[in-house]
Amino acid sequence: MAQYDCIICGAGLSGFAAAIGAAESGAKVMLFDRMPSAGGSAVYALTPVLSGWNNGSTGSACGKLLADKLDSMGAFEWRQNKLITDEDSLQKAMTSLLSEHNVTTLYNATLCSVEKQKNRIVSVGVMTSGGMLNFTADTFVDASGDGVLSLLAGAEIITPSPEESMTKTVMFKVRNVKGFERETVKKLFSDHVEDFPVKIQSQFMGLPLLDKDEVLLNLTAVSGNAADPQELSVMYDQLTGQIEPIMEFLRKYIPCFADAVVTKVSPIAGIRYTRSVKGERTLTMEDIHNPQTPPEPVAFCGNYIGGHYIKQFSSPWGNEITGKPAVPYGAIKVKGISNLLTAGRIIDVDPKAISAVRLAAQCLATGQAAGIAAALKIPEYSELKKELDRQKCMQ
Ligand SMILES: Cc1cc2nc3c(=O)[nH]c(=O)nc-3n(C[C@H](O)[C@H](O)[C@H](O)COP(=O)(O)OP(=O)(O)OC[C@H]3O[C@@H](n4cnc5c(N)ncnc54)[C@H](O)[C@@H]3O)c2cc1C
Numbered sequence: 001m002a003q004y005d006c007i008i009c010g011a012g013l014s015g016f017a018a019a020i021g022a023a024e025s026g027a028k029v030m031l032f033d034r035m036p037s038a039g040g041s042a043v044y045a046l047t048p049v050l051s052g053w054n055n056g057s058t059g060s061a062c063g064k065l066l067a068d069k070l071d072s073m074g075a076f077e078w079r080q081n082k083l084i085t086d087e088d089s090l091q092k093a094m095t096s097l098l099s100e101h102n103v104t105t106l107y108n109a110t111l112c113s114v115e116k117q118k119n120r121i122v123s124v125g126v127m128t129s130g131g132m133l134n135f136t137a138d139t140f141v142d143a144s145g146d147g148v149l150s151l152l153a154g155a156e157i158i159t160p161s162p163e164e165s166m167t168k169t170v171m172f173k174v175r176n177v178k179g180f181e182r183e184t185v186k187k188l189f190s191d192h193v194e195d196f197p198v199k200i201q202s203q204f205m206g207l208p209l210l211d212k213d214e215v216l217l218n219l220t221a222v223s224g225n226a227a228d229p230q231e232l233s234v235m236y237d238q239l240t241g242q243i244e245p246i247m248e249f250l251r252k253y254i255p256c257f258a259d260a261v262v263t264k265v266s267p268i269a270g271i272r273y274t275r276s277v278k279g280e281r282t283l284t285m286e287d288i289h290n291p292q293t294p295p296e297p298v299a300f301c302g303n304y305i306g307g308h309y310i311k312q313f314s315s316p317w318g319n320e321i322t323g324k325p326a327v328p329y330g331a332i333k334v335k336g337i338s339n340l341l342t343a344g345r346i347i348d349v350d351p352k353a354i355s356a357v358r359l360a361a362q363c364l365a366t367g368q369a370a371g372i373a374a375a376l377k378i379p380e381y382s383e384l385k386k387e388l389d390r391q392k393c394m395q
Helices: 013-024 039-044 063-071 085-101 148-152 182-192 231-239 241-253 284-290 361-377 381-390
Strands: 004-007 029-032 075-078 083-084 102-107 108-118 120-128 131-142 172-174 206-208 215-217 261-265 295-299 326-328 340-342
Touching: 004 013, 004 172, 004 361, 013 029, 013 039, 013 063, 013 085, 013 131, 013 361, 029 131, 029 361, 039 085, 063 085, 083 261, 085 102, 108 131, 108 148, 131 148, 131 361, 148 284, 182 241, 241 261, 295 361, 326 361, 340 361
Parallel strands: 004 029, 004 131, 029 102, 131 340
Antiparallel strands: 075 083, 108 120, 120 131, 172 215, 172 261, 206 215, 295 326
């Protein structure tokens, strides 16, 4: 049974940042994922558009590290507070940074058991094609997007209501798009929205990638329970089934798509929100709308909540965020399990405020904070803050 200082479940943006943060703090780190490489939703659900940066700030040292790496590969562009890249470059950049930080990575390894003693996790078991493997560590980070490590460890889970659960989407790319102009496309879309085949997707969402005749489309949408594998399988079929009717609509009503062809379809249903894990402190709606930063901040929040509602795009609680709300330390410390932290889209947040923490910039920021806290064995905030500052987090 291999022994680490810190084990991280999930190699999406938050797990990646947790691994880098922990390694920078001197920990021996293992990062594992059920997929064949790092990347998580950003790579496998085809969302290589990293948003959530406030006023161009990368929000975390890991965000900057990733942006610099992509820049050195000639594979990114800043556009309206978004970092645009492509999924292959993103996967390569993450892989290379993990290796530079001596993180041990294990892919094709699905978490399936957790051994606990009293209120501490002792080891995790992962299923691989070679059989079960077990690993022990002092601290663990759940960056699984679905909170599976916390669930198996018996943590308290917050399940969003169907209204709060956000739509699922299969992203797809099209080529041969001639002269895409965002405002014109949005206007034509809303002029003909009555004919759009997906009724709950009431506004155009999509943008050109680095190669300008290629557009990433965020237009399929269904609602349902992502934690139910059978329902998720049905949803994937429904989502991919929407693509051809959407293309017919685009070719008919929006001239720049007249000759567009589909070149890539995400192999998984993109899930925005499955569940949150109860922490020692919840990031509440009041925190979000309070211009004061809450005590013990570890990462800044994004600046919008309430999109991707299950009935139309904007939810009744959809809102711009003013001020500078932040995630409190307690929201990443799992209640009742003394050596477990969360990162990314599962941290303890009021479900209505999930969008304040689920975008790329915030996943990287909460990930890095969780990794540092894990490396320091979940210290008092004052000690964590010194290392957050040393690693230039929250900038
Ligand atoms: C359709 C869609 C469009 C989006 N568009 C944008 C956008 O434009 N801009 C933006 O900033 N954000 C966007 N997002 C949000 C953003 O991509 C995600 O919220 C973010 O990447 C989540 O990161 P994460 O690390 O928390 O989780 P994930 O990236 O989901 O990573 C979780 C990882 O855990 C692994 N895992 C899960 N269970 C297990 C297990 N049992 N064993 C081992 N590994 C496991 C998974 O394989 C995965 O790699 C979008 C999301 C979706 C779904």
